[in-house]
Amino acid sequence: MTRIFIWLVSLFPFLIFAQTISPATDEETLKEIYTTALVKNQGYKWLEELTEMGPRLTGSENATKAVYHFQKIADSLGFKTFLQPVTVPQWVRGEAEEANYKTTEGKIVLNPCALGGSIATPKNGLTAPLFEITSFEQLDTVTTELEGKIAFYNIPMNPAFINTFFAYSSSAKQRYVGALEASKKGAVGVVIRSLSATINDFPHTGSMTYKGADVKIPAMAISTLDAEQLSTNLNADPSLEFFMKMNCEGKDSVTSYNLVAEIKGSEKPEEVIVLGGHIDSWDLGTGAHDDGAGCVHSLEAIWLLKQMDLLPKRTVRVVFFMNEEFGLNGAKVYAKESKKENINHVIAIESDAGGFSPRGISVVAPDSLVARVREFRSLFEPYGLHQFTETGSGADISQLYSKDLVMLGLRPDNHRYFDIHHSAADVIESVSPRELETGSATLAAFIYLLDKYDVVAK
Amino acid sequence: MTRIFIWLVSLFPFLIFAQTISPATDEETLKEIYTTALVKNQGYKWLEELTEMGPRLTGSENATKAVYHFQKIADSLGFKTFLQPVTVPQWVRGEAEEANYKTTEGKIVLNPCALGGSIATPKNGLTAPLFEITSFEQLDTVTTELEGKIAFYNIPMNPAFINTFFAYSSSAKQRYVGALEASKKGAVGVVIRSLSATINDFPHTGSMTYKGADVKIPAMAISTLDAEQLSTNLNADPSLEFFMKMNCEGKDSVTSYNLVAEIKGSEKPEEVIVLGGHIDSWDLGTGAHDDGAGCVHSLEAIWLLKQMDLLPKRTVRVVFFMNEEFGLNGAKVYAKESKKENINHVIAIESDAGGFSPRGISVVAPDSLVARVREFRSLFEPYGLHQFTETGSGADISQLYSKDLVMLGLRPDNHRYFDIHHSAADVIESVSPRELETGSATLAAFIYLLDKYDVVAK
Structure with missing residues (x-):
């Protein structure tokens, strides 16, 4: 017994050293991502801040204020941020x-x-x-x-x-x-x-x-x-x-903004992973699920990876798209500007199906890459994700479609989504912190794996 | 084209005949079970009635009233019902x-x-x-x-x-x-x-x-x-x-009841499938999830099979157990009486984890039978069930444990369960009708399959 103990102690420096340089297994990394999300609740805290600002109807002051608010947050986290002007319709409900x-x-x-x-x-x-x-x-x-x-x-x-x-x-x-x-x-x-x-x-x-x-x-x-x-x-x-x-009445169009928050990749900065949700909401509730959840999912996913020193080798961009609800104007502007600047998007991820318990992911990609995404399935089973479908992945990122792009959409449980969708019930009280956080962790985990294993078109 | 048509028409009588005597595929049967649950919402309606009666603390008048109320319902549905006296503690919260x-x-x-x-x-x-x-x-x-x-x-x-x-x-x-x-x-x-x-x-x-x-x-x-x-x-x-x-204070014990509602099996009446939840609740909410959901899941599962003319060849018993919360008295009485009467339970199913979106099932059974239950997994994937675990299946049915018994527990999503558990938040408003109904359909589908394929110890 004593000899074994001495032998173990003699190995200690190596064990500690080994831990700092060898990558943890993917299972361990995912465990840490999900745990950090559930313990820190950072996304839920951001969603509380966002919904406290009130509804964010396209063209309203509130919608643009929310963009400014999250630009400040992203700046403070070390992202390089910029705003993209988007001309949006303005419609007011009146009395x-x-x-x-x-x-x-x-x-x-x-x-x-x-x-x-x-x-x-x-x-x-x-x-x-x-x-x-x-x-x-x-x-x-x-x-x-x-x-x-x-x-x-x-x-x-x-x-x-x-x-x-x-x-x-x-x-x-x-x-x-x-x-x-x-x-x-x-x-x-x-x-x-x-x-x-x-x-x-x-x-x-x-x-x-x-x-x-x-x-x-x-x-x-x-x-x-x-x-x-x-x-x-x-x-x-x-x-x-x-x-x-x-x-109600339609008014003159106004200028609002997409928020783009970027962290340059360490090894492949020219390849871009974009993820996002839409920051505008309907005016009856405060867009907690639709799509405040998608915005905080996206920002928190990168925040989690940054916390854990797991930022991708590729550039990541979190985009809060303006005006999904009245015609995808923000997504169209983002796609157009990206084309102009020759941005090479290799992966695009959207969360716009609510902040409910994640059940799976939808994938649109070349067949060989879909198969590679499916290989991760068993890693996600412990977190309740089991549906890997090939349905569309999101309205905003659909504007970036190209046959080589790997497009993913988060698929939360949707039984309750249309109970609250576009109504006064879409408020923070209808969001479970744990369900929201597991969504953020899921996006972080996918970005980590897709980037690490180069699940992108060559 | 004409010849093929004539040939097809000539087969019509046989096709129709074949359909009436050959079983529909299991996929189709499950689809019909889930659809009927989601369209009719019978379980949710019962849960509304139950929660409108108020809290059902063990030993309270309300708890016993709820038993009487559901005895009437079960009687009207064609069950043979009886009440089992259970001596239960009585504790009152006071001001x-x-x-x-x-x-x-x-x-x-x-x-x-x-x-x-x-x-x-x-x-x-x-x-x-x-x-x-x-x-x-x-x-x-x-x-x-x-x-x-x-x-x-x-x-x-x-x-x-x-x-x-x-x-x-x-x-x-x-x-x-x-x-x-x-x-x-x-x-x-x-x-x-x-x-x-x-x-x-x-x-x-x-x-x-x-x-x-x-x-x-x-x-x-x-x-x-x-x-x-x-x-x-x-x-x-x-x-x-x-x-x-x-x-608060403890008072003298009182007599309350388990509700047992039975339908004799057509082919194997001596083999009994028991399923249930507990009818008592805490007093702060109205026990909508804990365990009103489990009670209506159980009753609705058999109601669904009866509606579709799919009642098992074995006897089924729906049991609303009294006093899970203060010590499982009802479950103990049920187990004791069953032993006395030599009731041969072959399958026991419990739902006591809330009325949330079903994620899977837990199974306790001899290994060979666990393996057979797992074979059904792909049938349940379309309904979002993917976790087949071997953890315990429920406190009430645990009193019936024998090494040959097939014991199943419904496993709904549990992220939100302890937000509401034992609190004033456990009310009907926290239950999604669709999530509840898919739970009932899941129990019905398992009973149908286990009985049809004789997944019981020989």
């Missing part, structure tokens, strides 16, 4: 919207919200009968039924999809082109069922378009709960008159 | 607890809660200096430091554990035996840091023991936020005096 209708049992008062980009109703509101549309196919058969009426789109997100994003995609048309299509049939206004996966009392806003419309008509969303009730009441009394009032 | 202390900046008022089973303080409260304990090891070194003082256990749940249940287990001692151990060193009261994985403002209660104590001293929990602040203030002023007041 609280109104909607109501009468039934035999009294007046039903709803809690509606204008869709982003909608025109106002006439000053004193608009009253008209409703025509309910329960599927897109039904709209094709409509001839004169919508004339002079308010189109009531009541097309639920299909609950049978396990991935709520698929359910969202398949019913989002009512919000985006509902007014456009109804106006062609003579409708005077639009009410949509909120794009929410459950029955809840929040109206959920979101963008819409008038592109190609001869006549613009106002459009609002009502909660899924209100939509269910309205449908029942409308069946009982098809002649009921619906009142809607909104005084 | 709202008080705790405060003075600092140079004024009086700090906390929002504490008595630990379950604690004695009261003297009528007008108790004031004493504090002694902070930050690890269990430290307690071993204490000689006279606790005499006449209030022991302040401030041992955080280790955030580095990805699975928060491990963090809970490793620090739960302060709650369960904190008062017992401190009383041996002369302490006059106990304040513990809530067993919660994040910094939040809820005090979290839970059971404690005086077993073997010469002197019983009162014990309360304060929120993790309050514990952090108290620690800071105590460092600044080690002589600060802490005031605590509680008038």
Whole structure:
């Protein structure tokens, strides 16, 4: 026993030396990344600061203030930062919207919200009968039924999809082109069922378009709960008159900014890993999940690697994109400027699916590189990531698409995402610190592995 | 083309016949189970009813009322039901607890809660200096430091554990035996840091023991936020005096019940599949996750199979166990009665880890059967289940343990579990309908597969 002990002690200097120069195993490194995130909670603290500033609607002062605020933070962390001017639309909601209708049992008062980009109703509101549309196919058969009426789109997100994003995609048309299509049939206004996966009392806003419309008509969303009730009441009394009032308006475009925060690579500075989220939000909540989470995920991922002295050999850029919600202007500017400056992006990563418990990653890349990303799968199992899909990886980074680029999107659990999405429920209270932090750690771990093992096109 | 068409038509009667007698593929069956759960939301509706009844503390009228309520529901669904009398302890919280202390900046008022089973303080409260304990090891070194003082256990749940249940287990001692151990060193009261994985403002209660104590001293929990602040203030002023007041008390034991709801098996009625959760809850919230979720998971799993005409060939029993929280009395009675009646349990399933997004299943069974359960893994991947562990499967079913029994526990995502566990935050608003429903569907799918493929000991 004593001899073994002496032998062990004699090895001590070498053991300590070995530890400082040999790389820890990937398992150990990932463990340290996740632990640091969960212990320090740096991303959650940043998200608290961000949401305390209020909503960050594109074109608002708040949105630009948030950019300045995080530029200061990134500067203090040793990033080289710059702002990219982005011309963005400005739309303001105005006073609280109104909607109501009468039934035999009294007046039903709803809690509606204008869709982003909608025109106002006439000053004193608009009253008209409703025509309910329960599927897109039904709209094709409509001839004169919508004339002079308010189109009531009541097309639920299909609950049978396990991935709520698929359910969202398949019913989002009512919000985006509902007014456009109804106006062609003579409708005077639009009410949509909120794009929410459950029955809840929040109206959920979101963008819409008038592109190609001869006549613009106002459009609002009502909660899924209100939509269910309205449908029942409308069946009982098809002649009921619906009142809607909104005084939102589009204003002149303004200049806002993308934030770009860079750390030059030590060995391959000309190759760039970009990661980001969008800093603008809707105005009903404070964009905690959409997409405050993605912004802090991105910044924290690099912060974690820097803390642990694991910065990539390639240049890393954290980008807070401005105006994803109203048309990806920031992403387009970033892509255009990058092209002009011949920036060689080799990896692009986006987090814009909320700050929930990470379940996996989506990858878009040449087949051989997708296979290499999949090789990391077992490393992430202990942290609950198991879904490695080849679906799209994010709207903002999609502007950088090239066939050689390795594009990754964080895929958190999405059961709850559309409960809060674009509504007053998207606030810090709906974010779990631990779930958020494991998202940041996941991005850090992927950057570490992709860079270390050169999972990039040659 | 025409010939092929005629050939196909000629096969139609056979195809239709084949479909009615041949089993649908397991993939299709699972899809239908999950879809039915997500579309119908039956479990969530039951959970709304249950939580509207209020808290269900062991020994309270409410707890027994909840049993009666679900007996009626089970009866109406065609189960054969019966109640098993269970003698349970009765402890009442009394008036709202008080705790405060003075600092140079004024009086700090906390929002504490008595630990379950604690004695009261003297009528007008108790004031004493504090002694902070930050690890269990430290307690071993204490000689006279606790005499006449209030022991302040401030041992955080280790955030580095990805699975928060491990963090809970490793620090739960302060709650369960904190008062017992401190009383041996002369302490006059106990304040513990809530067993919660994040910094939040809820005090979290839970059971404690005086077993073997010469002197019983009162014990309360304060929120993790309050514990952090108290620690800071105590460092600044080690002589600060802490005031605590509680008038909780233990009363005479009362009789309550387990609910047993049974459907006889069509082919193997003598083999029993039991599944359940516990119907009692703590009194601060309404036990939506702990363990209302587990009760409705269990009942809904069988409801789903019945809806789809997929009831097992074996007998199924849904059990709502009474009094998990204060000592597993219901589970012990169920196990004893089952033994007396020679009930042959072949599979036991428990859900007592919340109504969050399911991540996997834990299995305790003979090795060959564990391997067979694992073969189902790919079937569950589309629904987000990927963790098949061999950790324990549940406290209530543990009373039924035999080496031949196949025991399964539902393992939902647990990042948020200890944010709400045993606190006023454990209410229906913290439950996502979609997450809850996928849990019920998961139990239904496992019962379907285990029964169909006879994954039981011979």
